[in-house]
Amino acid sequence: MEQQVLIVDPDIAWACILKDFLNEHGFVVTTALTAEQAMDIFHRTYPCMVILELNLPNGSGEMLCEWIRANQTADLSIIMVTEKSHVEDKINGLTIGADDYLTKPVHLEELLAHMNAVLRRTGLFCQKIIHNGLCMKPRKGEVLLNGSPVQLTKHEFMLLYYLMDHPNQIISREALVEQLYPNVEKDILDRTIDAHIKKLRAKIESDRRNPRRIVTVRGEGYKFIPDA
Numbered sequence: 001m002e003q004q005v006l007i008v009d010p011d012i013a014w015a016c017i018l019k020d021f022l023n024e025h026g027f028v029v030t031t032a033l034t035a036e037q038a039m040d041i042f043h044r045t046y047p048c049m050v051i052l053e054l055n056l057p058n059g060s061g062e063m064l065c066e067w068i069r070a071n072q073t074a075d076l077s078i079i080m081v082t083e084k085s086h087v088e089d090k091i092n093g094l095t096i097g098a099d100d101y102l103t104k105p106v107h108l109e110e111l112l113a114h115m116n117a118v119l120r121r122t123g124l125f126c127q128k129i130i131h132n133g134l135c136m137k138p139r140k141g142e143v144l145l146n147g148s149p150v151q152l153t154k155h156e157f158m159l160l161y162y163l164m165d166h167p168n169q170i171i172s173r174e175a176l177v178e179q180l181y182p183n184v185e186k187d188i189l190d191r192t193i194d195a196h197i198k199k200l201r202a203k204i205e206s207d208r209r210n211p212r213r214i215v216t217v218r219g220e221g222y223k224f225i226p227d228a
Contacts, residue, residue, distance in 0.1 A: 003119070004045060007031045008038045008064065009053040009081075018051065021108045035059035039067065047076065049115060054082040054093065062096060069097040069153055076154075077118045081106055094181060094192045097153060101184055117182060129164045131226035134204060134213065136164055145204055155180055156200045159193075163214060163224035172221035197222060 005027045009015045012033070019029040030045060032038040035056050041047075050068065054061030065078055077099045082089075085103040093101050099118045102111060129136045135144040138161055143150040152160065162179050163171060177189045180196075197214060205211045212228035
């Protein structure tokens with residue numbers, strides 16, 4: 001099956017170099033210079049991955065990332081390859097939906113390795129998991145709470161899957177970081193994981209201030225309680 005990639009970057013020279021390189025490695029590549037062009041492409045084709053520069057004319061890359069996550073399938077991957085290098089930019093990018101974050105300049109072979117790692121990681125789901133009214137159907141990308149659908153972002157979905165697949169086990173932040181972001185600098189990600197957990201609790205807990213399904217084990221990490 002063809003793997004279609006969308007490059008969103010106003011740097012035409014860089015986009016052309018990257019397109020030629022990815023074509024040589026078996027990807028089918030489309031390019032867009034702006035967020036508007038990228039949105040139009042999404043109405044005509046269905047890429048499995050987006051390579052996204054955050055500095056875009058007439059609309060930020062962050063805005064486009066959030067639009068993609070709100071409007072496109074859960075199995076689409078986003079790698080931010082950008083000139084924005086501040087720690088807060090990285091934390092924000094990963095929090096709003098990026099699977100990986102690289103700063104320019106980046107070697108083409110390194111980017112390819114990150115792409116392949118993300119594609120392998122996001123294809124790992126296989127079986128249905130049910131715990132006390134909370135049902136996850138990984139192949140369909142569905143989560144039901146007492147029979148009603150729960151709308152999760154891709155990273156919330158991956159995080160919940162990993163926790164539900166390891167019930168009653170204390171999972172460290174480091175383990176969750178490795179599961180969701182194995183190739184990103186670990187020192188910026190604790191807050192990202194905490195942000196995902198906070199949003200996830202708001203969707204599956206009856207009382208987010210006193211969570212019973214995903215509990216915090218102080219100083220160690222998080223635990224999923226299956227009979228909560």
